[in-house]
Amino acid sequence: MMSGEIRCPAGGHKFFVIGEVRGGQIHSVTYELTGKARELADTVEGSVTAILLCGRLTDPVEAVIGSGADRVMVVEHPALTLYNQEVETKVLAHILEGEEPEVILAGATTSGRTTLPALAAKLGTGLTADCTGLAMDPETGLLLQTRPAIGGNVMATIKTPVHRPQMATVRPRTFRAPETDILRKGEIVRPEIHSSLFESLVENLGFENAPEGEGNIQDMDVVVSGGKGLKRPESFRMLGELASLLGGGVGASRPAVEAKWLGYPHQVGLSGKVVAPKVYIAAGISGAVQHLAGMQTAGYIVAINRDPDAPIFRVADLGLCGDLFEIVPRLIERLKKEGVKA
Ligand SMILES: Cc1cc2nc3c(=O)[nH]c(=O)nc-3n(C[C@H](O)[C@H](O)[C@H](O)COP(=O)(O)OP(=O)(O)OC[C@H]3O[C@@H](n4cnc5c(N)ncnc54)[C@H](O)[C@@H]3O)c2cc1C
Structure with missing residues (x-):
């Protein structure tokens, strides 16, 4: 040294x-x-x-x-x-x-x-x-x-x-x-x-951390995000349950945040956060470039969408084409029964 x-x-x-x-x-x-x-x-x-x-x-x-x-x-x-x-x-x-x-x-x-x-x-x-x-x-x-x-x-x-x-x-x-x-x-x-x-003309009076709710999604290994396809704020409860079973946090697309279904600290994308978890699950998210800018370096991407042509499938490692209101509850049920396997 x-x-x-x-x-x-x-x-x-x-x-x-x-x-x-x-x-x-x-x-x-x-x-x-x-x-x-x-x-x-x-x-x-x-x-x-x-x-x-x-x-x-x-x-x-x-x-x-x-x-x-x-x-x-x-x-x-x-x-x-x-x-x-x-x-x-x-x-x-x-x-x-x-x-x-x-x-x-x-x-x-x-x-x-x-x-x-x-x-x-x-x-x-x-x-x-x-x-x-x-x-x-x-x-x-x-x-x-x-x-x-x-x-x-x-x-x-x-x-x-x-x-x-x-x-x-x-x-x-x-x-x-x-x-x-x-x-x-x-x-x-x-x-x-x-x-x-x-020496400085600026006097620092103090520092306060901004509230992050239940944790910063940028620090999570698993992020389960929902978009406009969730249709109503209550549907995020189901994503929250899936995320907590996987030990992760909940993210959202910009329209979901703009609709106040979830707070801004959860927004993933160009004008939100960039996340790179081990697993990213996108439910009811089309996969616009602005959303992809915030999650495409995730280790493994799972997309759930009923539109087989949704752009999110182009970046997904696993694509589940179908109704998220059927697929997500089945995933939850299965995880509850069998637990998370490494
Ligand atoms: C400057 C700028 C910055 C932006 N920043 C961001 C950003 O940070 N983050 C962001 O996300 N966006 C951002 N956007 C917006 C972006 O362009 C898209 O409009 C947005 O990502 C679309 O959100 P979405 O996928 O939730 O909605 P949509 O594009 O409407 O997609 C909804 C999807 O849900 C699917 N779906 C509907 N019902 C079901 C169902 N029952 N089961 C399964 N699938 C279903 C549909 O097939 C569709 O693919 C930005 C735009 C601009 C111009």
């Missing part, structure tokens, strides 16, 4: 991931993006550095190295305990000075969406917000930044040919975090930051 001096790993393009720490714990989007940055950097023999800014870190930094970073820069300071865009931007700009980053990635979380535009402006470059796909162009070596555009009706792929760095925020759960390689070696650096950079 080193401290003080900021050193660069040798060779190639430099990829940076602005990690996220909440309450001392490293947020999963940090691992997702470090893993993806590693994959991209390997195509151009590049290096990956993750930067963690926080009040105090309780999680092991080595896990970030294990997910693909060559180097992790950690800055711990009381001024970083509660999110402060002004301080984060100043500290990040200082760290990145002289590094010549080629690519900078951050989560499209509330803080990532706030800090990265300010950082991009400070660095004199552009930013592609809210990406749902990243790749390297094999011909030009440019970062291909894909995101929904025109109301989510098309997927646009954006390049940054002139300015550097190429910067993007990426929706959490867009990529799967890699398995942690505990044998992977990397460098942990604690850069020295002048105290003036921690």
Whole structure:
């Protein structure tokens, strides 16, 4: 472990991931993006550095190295305990000075969406917000930044040919975090930051977590979602029962949320949450692109729909074509009788 001096790993393009720490714990989007940055950097023999800014870190930094970073820069300071865009931007700009980053990635979380535009402006470059796909162009070596555009009706792929760095925020759960390689070696650096950079005009008065109801569906291994096909709010009770038998949570399409059948924290899709559970069950959901944007990286997708041409069947691993009001109660009955088998 080193401290003080900021050193660069040798060779190639430099990829940076602005990690996220909440309450001392490293947020999963940090691992997702470090893993993806590693994959991209390997195509151009590049290096990956993750930067963690926080009040105090309780999680092991080595896990970030294990997910693909060559180097992790950690800055711990009381001024970083509660999110402060002004301080984060100043500290990040200082760290990145002289590094010549080629690519900078951050989560499209509330803080990532706030800090990265300010950082991009400070660095004199552009930013592609809210990406749902990243790749390297094999011909030009440019970062291909894909995101929904025109109301989510098309997927646009954006390049940054002139300015550097190429910067993007990426929706959490867009990529799967890699398995942690505990044998992977990397460098942990604690850069020295002048105290003036921690000064701020903003006074943080406190922090309150938003109520999530019975749990955040982004953290669940199983999500059972319902759409307009459920016809009435009471039908969600049946989905709730199925979800609880499977140890999961309940999601919904946007029309179901707009009809107030379920609250907004349950909405899956472009304007809701991106979920990547092991199993995603979509009942009475047609499979519009805006819904797929929120669930297509799920491990195993089960679609229940009475329309054999419903687009959801194109992404489903298992399609059950029929009336959900017959199929879901039968699934519940069977699970009650036989239990969940691994
Ligand atoms: C900018 C923008 C953002 C958006 N963001 C989101 C978002 O975040 N999330 C989202 O979900 N949508 C979003 N949408 C809306 C999206 O385009 C679709 O309108 C929506 O996903 C459709 O919801 P649905 O599948 O529940 O309804 P429908 O498209 O009406 O589908 C209902 C389905 O239920 C089936 N069905 C009906 N009765 C039964 C039955 N008894 N048994 C079995 N199947 C049955 C039907 O065959 C049909 O396929 C967005 C749209 C825009 C323009």
